[in-house]
Amino acid sequence: MNVASILKSKGRAVSTVRPNASLLDCTKKLGSKKIGAIVVVGDSGLVTGIISERDIIRAISENGAQALNLMVSEVMTRNVVSCQETSELDELMEMMTKGRFRHLPVLEDDALVGIISIGDVVKYHVAEVEMEVSAMRNYLATG
Template identity: 70%
Template sequence: MIIEQILKSKGRSVMTARHNDSIHEIASRLSHRKIGAIVIVGDNGKVDGIISERDIIRLVAEHGAQALAMPASEGMTRNVVSCSSASTIDEIMEMMTNGRFRHLPVIEDGALVGIISIGDVVKHHTAEVELEVTAMRGYLATG
């Protein structure tokens, strides 16, 4: 299965923020939307970073409550790993496992077109496996 299929079923909506948005604003958006990461975009709309719940926890651990007033640019991951809509679930799982992250922006021709979470990957991988098991049972039952 390719990422394009996941985006078709889940949608292409991506929560974004700007460099100068505060960590508090970002934490509020994460909580309100019940999501785990927000992509940071520059004035040109290009992906400049990503900030996750883990990044916010790290900032608070290092700087205390003062971290909430810091801009996103001080807490975001700048070297964003991304994929394309043609990437496969196997490629994505390997990237997420090796990189130890749970969110992956989908970029096409330099533009942000979606985001894939580990939850999306697990859901669709499980559906694939269940479909294969059902097909095998049907095959075995008919002999």
């Protein structure tokens, strides 16, 4: 299964924030949408970073409550690892495990077209395995 299949099922909506937004505004958006990361986009619409709950916790541990006054650009992860619609589940699992992150923006020709979370990867991987098990059972039963 590839990313395009996942996006077709789950949708392509992606929450974004501008680099000059405050961390407080960002946390409100995370909380209201019940998500773990937001993609940071510049004025041109290009991805400039990603900010996750972990980034925010790190900022608060270093700066205390004053961290909420910082701009997103001061806290975000700048080296964004992304995937494409043609990326396969196994690739995503390897990238997320190696990089120790839980969200991958999906880019096509530098345009943001979706986001994949570790939850999406696990959900679709389990579904894939269940289909294989079912097919194997049917094969053995009719064998």
